[in-house]
Amino acid sequence: MLTIKHFSKSYKGGKKAVDDLNLVVERGDIYGFIGHNGAGKTTTIRSVVGVLDFEEGDIEIDGISIKKDPIACKAVTAYIPDNPDLYDHLTGIQYLNFIGDLFKVSKSDRELLIRKYGDAFEITSSLGDMISAYSHGMKQKLAIISALIHKPKLLVLDEPFVGLDPKAAHVLKTVMADLCSNGSAIFFSTHVLDVAEKLCNKIAIIKAGQLITHGKTEDVKGDNSLEEVFLELIAND
Numbered sequence: 030m031l032t033i034k035h036f037s038k039s040y041k042g043g044k045k046a047v048d049d050l051n052l053v054v055e056r057g058d059i060y061g062f063i064g065h066n067g068a069g070k071t072t073t074i075r076s077v078v079g080v081l082d083f084e085e086g087d088i089e090i091d092g093i094s095i096k097k098d099p100i101a102c103k104a105v106t107a108y109i110p111d112n113p114d115l116y117d118h119l120t121g122i123q124y125l126n127f128i129g130d131l132f133k134v135s136k137s138d139r140e141l142l143i144r145k146y147g148d149a150f151e152i153t154s155s156l157g158d159m160i161s162a163y164s165h166g167m168k169q170k171l172a173i174i175s176a177l178i179h180k181p182k183l184l185v186l187d188e189p190f191v192g193l194d195p196k197a198a199h200v201l202k203t204v205m206a207d208l209c210s211n212g213s214a215i216f217f218s219t220h221v222l223d224v225a226e227k228l229c230n231k232i233a234i235i236k237a238g239q240l241i242t243h244g245k246t247e248d249v250k251g252d253n254s255l256e257e258v259f260l261e262l263i264a265n266d
């Protein structure tokens with residue numbers, strides 16, 4: 030579903046933020062992307078979803094290159110950034126309808142899914158309020174619902190658990206597992222290693238722009254906890 034081939038990215042005047050990254054996320058995968066601050070996770074994620082240009086390598090979504098046909102890639106992808114910047118002057122429901130229109134979600138699907146996820150994230154009663162009056166967590170819930178209503182083949186999330194209350198975090202984990210059991214794929218970054226360990230069937234660890242290990246969670250961590258493996262790999266040069 031997502032293939033990253035020899036991907037490298039430098040920012041102006043800087044060294045390579047990501048250097049020759051190769052990764053494959055298959056249908057049904059919940060793929061956790063972990064690394065220290067500044068390791069290159071957001072740079073990779075923003076390139077995957079087509080908001081950041083890159084010079085070297087290629088990224089394919091559902092077999093299509095993001096460089097060659099970004100619109101086709103974006104049509105099957107949902108992206109939830111770490112700090113969702115939504116339209117403050119819309120109400121929650123107006124925003125969801127805007128996204129529903131963009132992705133051509135039918136009226137019946139839209140109503141059903143907005144009710145389902147609105148209730149699950151306990152935000153239905155606030156959907157008539159202006160987004161400018163939402164808390165950070167409420168904005169994040171709205172961004173998550175907007176991603177889910179168009180049933181993406183690939184869901185990409187940057188630090189999705191930051192700012193969510195424990196119940197919402199639990200709902201999100203359940204929703205992520207459901208989505209993948211229905212054949213979608215998820216690629217997300219997180220610093221919450223115990224969540225990654227429990228939720229992800231695959232893990233990649235990036236350090237200073239380079240992938241240092243990846244694969245099935247049980248193979249990456251062996252008999253240790255993911256935290257132990259991560260700390261050891263990050264410490265070794």
Ligand SMILES: Nc1ncnc2c1ncn2[C@@H]1O[C@H](COP(=O)(O)OP(=O)(O)OP(=O)(O)O)[C@@H](O)[C@H]1O
Binds near residue numbers: 041072
């Ligand atoms: N807009 C930018 N201009 C210049 N350098 C940047 C820019 N964005 C990121 N970088 C650099 O690229 C490298 C990777 O940053 P990135 O944001 O991808 O890391 P990250 O793994 O997402 O970190 P964090 O866990 O702190 O969010 C860092 O060295 C960072 O300083």
